Amino acid sequence: MASSPKITIRNGRLIDPASGIDSHSDLHIAEGRIAAIGAAPSGFQPDRTLDASGRLVVPGLVDLSARLREPGHEHKATIASETRAAAAAGITTLCCPPDTHPVIDTPAVAQLIQQTATRNGYARVLPIGALTRGLKGETLAEMAALKRAGCPALGEAERPIRNTHVQRRALEYAASFGMPVFMHPLDPELSEGGCAHEGRISARLGLPGIPEAAETLAIARGLALAEQTGARIHFRGLSTARAVTLLAEARRRGVRASGDVSIHQLFLTEDDLAGLDANCHLLPPLRTQADREALRGAVAQGDLDAVCSDHQPHDADAKLAPFPDTDPGIAALETLLPLALRLVDEGVVGLTEMIARLTQGPAAIIDQPYGRLGIGDIADVCVLDPEARWTLTPESLVGRACNTPFIGTEMHGRVSWTLLGGRVVFERVEQD
Amino acid sequence: MSALTPQLDANGKLKHFLTLDGLDATLLHEIIDRASGFLGVSDQAVKKVPLCRGKVIANLFFETSTRTRTTFELAAKRLSADVLNLNISTSSTAKGETLLDTLRNLEAMHVDMFVVRHATSGAAHFIADHAAPHVSVVNAGDGRHSHPTQAMLDMLTIHRHKPDFGQLRVAIIGDILHSRVARSQILALHTLGVPEVRVIGPRTLIPAQAEEALGVKVYYDLREGLRDVDVVIMLRLQRERMSSALLPSEHEYFQLYGLTEERLAVAHPEAMVMHPGPINRGVEMDSQVADGERSVILEQVSNGIAVRMAVMSMCLGTQNLQHSQIAGATDGQ
Numbered sequence: 001m002a003s004s005p006k007i008t009i010r011n012g013r014l015i016d017p018a019s020g021i022d023s024h025s026d027l028h029i030a031e032g033r034i035a036a037i038g039a040a041p042s043g044f045q046p047d048r049t050l051d052a053s054g055r056l057v058v059p060g061l062v063d064l065s066a067r068l069r070e071p072g073h074e075h076k077a078t079i080a081s082e083t084r085a086a087a088a089a090g091i092t093t094l095c096c097p098p099d100t101h102p103v104i105d106t107p108a109v110a111q112l113i114q115q116t117a118t119r120n121g122y123a124r125v126l127p128i129g130a131l132t133r134g135l136k137g138e139t140l141a142e143m144a145a146l147k148r149a150g151c152p153a154l155g156e157a158e159r160p161i162r163n164t165h166v167q168r169r170a171l172e173y174a175a176s177f178g179m180p181v182f183m184h185p186l187d188p189e190l191s192e193g194g195c196a197h198e199g200r201i202s203a204r205l206g207l208p209g210i211p212e213a214a215e216t217l218a219i220a221r222g223l224a225l226a227e228q229t230g231a232r233i234h235f236r237g238l239s240t241a242r243a244v245t246l247l248a249e250a251r252r253r254g255v256r257a258s259g260d261v262s263i264h265q266l267f268l269t270e271d272d273l274a275g276l277d278a279n280c281h282l283l284p285p286l287r288t289q290a291d292r293e294a295l296r297g298a299v300a301q302g303d304l305d306a307v308c309s310d311h312q313p314h315d316a317d318a319k320l321a322p323f324p325d326t327d328p329g330i331a332a333l334e335t336l337l338p339l340a341l342r343l344v345d346e347g348v349v350g351l352t353e354m355i356a357r358l359t360q361g362p363a364a365i366i367d368q369p370y371g372r373l374g375i376g377d378i379a380d381v382c383v384l385d386p387e388a389r390w391t392l393t394p395e396s397l398v399g400r401a402c403n404t405p406f407i408g409t410e411m412h413g414r415v416s417w418t419l420l421g422g423r424v425v426f427e428r429v430e431q432d
Numbered sequence: 433m434s435a436l437t438p439q440l441d442a443n444g445k446l447k448h449f450l451t452l453d454g455l456d457a458t459l460l461h462e463i464i465d466r467a468s469g470f471l472g473v474s475d476q477a478v479k480k481v482p483l484c485r486g487k488v489i490a491n492l493f494f495e496t497s498t499r500t501r502t503t504f505e506l507a508a509k510r511l512s513a514d515v516l517n518l519n520i521s522t523s524s525t526a527k528g529e530t531l532l533d534t535l536r537n538l539e540a541m542h543v544d545m546f547v548v549r550h551a552t553s554g555a556a557h558f559i560a561d562h563a564a565p566h567v568s569v570v571n572a573g574d575g576r577h578s579h580p581t582q583a584m585l586d587m588l589t590i591h592r593h594k595p596d597f598g599q600l601r602v603a604i605i606g607d608i609l610h611s612r613v614a615r616s617q618i619l620a621l622h623t624l625g626v627p628e629v630r631v632i633g634p635r636t637l638i639p640a641q642a643e644e645a646l647g648v649k650v651y652y653d654l655r656e657g658l659r660d661v662d663v664v665i666m667l668r669l670q671r672e673r674m675s676s677a678l679l680p681s682e683h684e685y686f687q688l689y690g691l692t693e694e695r696l697a698v699a700h701p702e703a704m705v706m707h708p709g710p711i712n713r714g715v716e717m718d719s720q721v722a723d724g725e726r727s728v729i730l731e732q733v734s735n736g737i738a739v740r741m742a743v744m745s746m747c748l749g750t751q752n753l754q755h756s757q758i759a760g761a762t763d764g765q
Contacts, residue, residue, distance in 0.1 A: 203639035203646060204453075206553045206576030206615055211640070275436050276554045320532060320562075322555040324575070 004032045004422035005047035008040065009383060012052025016059060017356035018372030027057055029379040032422035037375060048424070050417055052383050059359040060092025060380030060418060062371040064182075064260055065236055066311035066333060068094070068125065071112065072101025077313040077400045079113065082333065083122035085399030087426035089334045090382035090415040091309070092123055093363070093370045097182075098130040099157035105130035105141040107149035114150050122425050124380075126366065128155040128182055131170045137161040140173055147177050152366035153234070155182030158283060162188055164221065171231035180232040180258075180365060185218035185243065186210070186284055195324040197285040201270040207324060210285050216242045223250045226257050234365050235259040237310055239284035241294030248303040258365050259303075261295050262310035263339050264330055264405075266348075268292075272405065278319040278326040279405040299357055300349040306362035307354075309336040313401030331401040334392075338411035341386060345412050379422040388414035437560045446746045450556045450571045451578040452619040460587065460623055466742035467588050467735065473510055474734065483745045484511035487544045491517045492534070492559075493572070494550040499709060500572050500582075503733070504547050507740035513748075516543065531555075532562055539564045544748060546570070553577035553612075568747040570740075576610050582708055583616035585739040587624060589732050590663055593704050597624040601700075603657050604630070604648075605689060606667030606716060607637040613708050614667055618646050632657035633689060636678045654689050658699045666691055666707040666716045682715050691717035693724065704728050 009027040014037065016022075021037070028036040028044055035041055066086070069077040086094055096113065098104035104113070110127045117125035129146030131154045133139045143154055154174050160183070161167040174181050191214040196202040198209025219235060223246065226233040238244060238259050247259045264282065269289050272280045280286060298304040312329025319326050340358060343349045349357075363371035370380055390411050394402040418426035439455065441447040446459065473479055489508040493501050496519065508515045520534060538546070545568045548556050553575030560569040573579040594600060602621055608614045608631045621629050631642060632651045642650050651657030658664065674682050696703065705717070705727045713719050722729060 198640045200641050200645040203641055204615070206578070206610075206612055208553075208576070209640060276557055322531075322550065322552040322558040322574070324552050324554065 006030045006045065007419070007422065007424070008044075008046040008049045009052050009057055009381065010049055012055045012057035012383060014057045014373065015352060015355050016373040017352050018059070018360040019374045021373070022352060027373065027381065029381070029419070029422045032379055034373055034375050034377050034379050037373075050383060052416070054387065055383050055385050055416055058355050058382050058384070059371045059373050060382050060420065061090050061337060061358045062093040062362040062368070063091050063309050063311070063333070063336065064095045064306055064362045064365065065097060065262070065308045066094045067313065067329075068096050068113075069313060070100065070116065071109065076315045076318070079116045079125065080120045081400040082311070082313065083117055083120055083125065085333045085397070087122040087418045087420070088398040088415060090337050090384060090418050091333060092380035092382070092418065092420045093126060093368065094123055095126045095128050095152070095366065097157040098128050098155055099135060099159065103130050103135050104128065104146070104151070105133050105135070107145050110146055110149040110151050121420070121423075123420060124370070126150065126152050126368070128153050130154065131156050131174065131181065132161060132166065135159045137163060137166055140170055143174055143179060144177055147179055152368055153180045153182055155236070156184065158184050158186070160184060160186060160188050160218065164225075167221075168225050168229060171225050171233065172229045175229055175231035178232075180234050180367070182234050182236045183218070183222050184237060185215050185222060185235050187214040187217045190214035190217065195281055195285065195328070196273055197270045197287045199270055199288060201273050205273065205276070207273070212240050212242060212287070215240050215284060216246065219243045219246050223247070223255055223257060227255050230256070232256045233258075237262045237265070237284060237308070238295065238304065239265055239287050239291060241291045244294050244298045244303060248298070251303070258305045260306035260308050260362065260365075261299060261304050262308050262332070263336050264310070264332060266292065266296055266299065266307070266343060267339060268405065276323045277405055278321070278323055279330060279403050281323055281326050281328045282330065283328040296343070296348050299343075300353060302353070305357065305365055307336070307340060307357045308362070309333050313399055314403045315401070319403050329403070330405065331397070331399055331403045333399055334397055335404060335406050335411065337382075337384065337415065338413050339406070341413035342411070379419055381417075381419040382415060383417040384413050384415045386413045388412075390414060437557050445749065446743070448560045448569045449580055449743045449747055450560055450569060452580050452583060452616050452623065453578075455623065457623050457625065460584070460620060463584050463739065463742050463746070464588050464591050466746065467584070467738040468592075470510075470738040470741045471735070473741070474737065480510050480512050482512045484508070484513035484748050487513040487748055488542060489513045489515050489545045489547060489744065490538050490543045491515065491547045491572075492538070492549070493517075493519050494548070494555070495573070497549055497573070499733070500549065503736045504572060504740050507737045507744060510737065511741055511745055513744070531559070535559060535563060539567060543567065545744065547572050549573045551575055570743060570747060573612055575612065577612050577615065579612040579616050581736070581740050581743055582613050583620040584743070585732055585736040586617055586665065586706060586708070587620050588735045588739055589706060589728050590704070592731075592735075593728065594662060597621070597626050600626045600663060601628045601661045602626055602630070602663040602665065603632055603661040604665045604667065605632045605654065605657070605691070607669050607673060608633055608642065608667070609637045609639050610670065610673070611667050615646070617665060618648060622647060630657050630661065634679070637673075654695060655698055658695060661699045662703055664691065664696065664699060664703055664705045666705070668708060668710065669712060669716055686715055690715065691721050693720050696721060696726070706732060709733065
């Protein structure tokens with residue numbers, strides 16, 4: 001990266017959950033890091049000053065799951081198109097799941113992804129390495145090599161390891177290098193062929209269902225193996241109240257486990273399937289209102305450490321079919337922060353807590369020094385106007401895909417500037 | 433988030449016929465009445481009315497079917513429409529693009545109506561969403577979701593024997609979970625004011641939260657469920673459900689849920705027995721019941737043609753021609 005300028009962000013409300021700061025303080029940046037908070041260091045001459053009056057200054061967001069579709073599915077999106085969207089959405093660090101093509105099971109693929117992201121310069125991309133070769137659930141991947149190549153964690157994407165013995169050994173081997181393991185808790189047999197929560201709506205519409213137990217079982221299995229092996233396990237994208245309860249209970253017992261939720265699970269429920277909108281086809285499926293309330297509560301209380309976008313951009317054809325035949329997923333990078341702020345405005349989660357789940361929380365899960373604004377920390381910063389109200393339209397999206405059910409929904413808050421390693425990588429032009 | 437495709441046009445007239453969800457009792461009675469009028473057409477020397485002359489109807493069957501396709505074809509021909517039959521086998525890789533390509537090609541041939549059968553729930557809505565504005569879509573069965581003409585022919589059949597829906601107890605027996613027929617029947621029965629709808633089957637074949645979701649009473653025991661019912665609707669059990677994780681064997685299924693004269697004895701003495709066909713004799717019911725005096729199974733088939741004529745002519749907007757021409761057609765009834 002080119003040498004970074006000295007920048008001062010003035011008059012903003014600085015919130016950094018990691019250091020407990022919440023005050024109106026100026027932020028001074030030099031050499032790509034936080035140089036000072038409050039008064040400028042003596043002799044500090046900023047190359048640029050950003051006026052953040054009426055705005056929040058928070059750490060750049062860390063998103064534990066965003067598919068960038070490169071390599072292998074460039075007809076849907078690319079690292080360039082999606083990291084640019086991330087920057088516009090205040091997200092500075094993205095983890096991409098290993099189900100690219102080829103799979104992220106060799107250092108070469110992991111490095112290719114990071115190099116492409118670095119060359120584009122919009123956001124930092126951290127590849128999640130595959131636990132097993134080809135994500136086939138049979139032979140362990142070369143995890144130590146993947147770690148050296150920059151993978152902060154390992155995972156199975158949405159292709160769970162069916163063989164419990166292999167799963168156990170994979171967890172143990174990963175634990176040898178202190179690497180956390182991402183699991184998508186969905187029992188493969190119980191969820192096979194399903195496209196909706198097994199409940200009221202699937203019964204009415206005749207949609208093949210995925211029972212709650214598919215998640216409960218996978219969580220119980222993962223927790224038992226984490227306890228047995230001492231491995232660190234992270235459950236990606238919980239969808240049920242039962243899962244939240246199981247996880248919280250295990251954590252109280254000292255099991256090294258964490259969990260996150262995709263932002264849309266905090267808004268949508270099975271009822272949103274009534275119109276058979278393919279953009280509400282998700283995996284795990286949208287569950288009940290009671291599940292949604294439990295997930296919201298867990299985010300507020302910290303039983304879930306992170307909120308993710310679970311960004312899954314699709315080409316139009318992927319959603320042009322009868323509901324069950326469509327590909328699941330939402331293009332979600334650009335709605336992550338506005339929807340999170342809506343939860344704050346609606347009194348569901350405190351502002352500091354919400355910011356923590358988008359920054360410090362996810363960074364801690366992958367042991368990375370991002371998502372915080374202490375002196376000497378890497379200057380990934382998001383400056384946003386919390387009072388902005390706008391309506392999501394296909395034209396307003398920076399990313400390539402517009403497969404989102406939130407088109408037409410009112411969004412709360414809008415990013416003014418995004419800084420990555422002390423450089424401005426996004427700046428909203430129509431600022432007033 | 434979005435609502436289902438509207439089935440009524442701006443004037444409240446039927447445009448598509450995709451599901452019974454959201455259609456009111458007045459409309460369902462209109463279908464029944466119009467179909468009743470068409471029943472006489474089959475008895476005429478010339479079994480045709482000119483209601484849809486010059487219209488082109490394409491039977492788009494992505495899932496094989498003989499009976500349903502034949503009755504749709506006959507119904508269209510009796511309305512004097514031109515009929516195209518397309519059997520399109522769907523491989524597992526065939527996706528939306530090919531489905532839409534097929535639609536576009538047919539639209540280019542100036543088709544006025546698609547009659548669609550597809551193995552995937554929601555397919556008829558998808559096609560209606562993407563069809564040209566002048567094209568009507570009639571659902572001939574989509575996945576486990578909906579089969580509204582089958583349900584309406586069953587309603588017509590019930591109505592001809594027991595006209596007061598408000599007094600009926602109806603039991604539906606068998607594989608409710610996978611049945612688009614059952615889902616549509618339940619909606620129709622509720623809309624027409626039937627106070628008690630029961631479903632009977634083993635737990636593996638009853639959908640989750642059926643009582644709340646579908647507004648039915650669930651019975652796992654056939655004898656209990658049949659007690660005092662006025663209408664018994666048997667469902668077809670697909671062969672592939674047998675000897676799987678859903679059911680151990682045909683033998684045990686018949687032992688528990690097969691309809692026999694003896695078991696029917698607990699129902700109302702004048703209870704009628706229905707089946708959408710084709711029957712698996714000795715699995716869903718024995719021949720004595722299927723061919724017995726309470727069975728209206730063959731009448732259902734005849735009624736199927738009339739109901740499909742009614743729905744197709746309504747969707748094609750030929751209401752105005754109705755009175756004189758149907759009156760003429762039904763003189764002999």
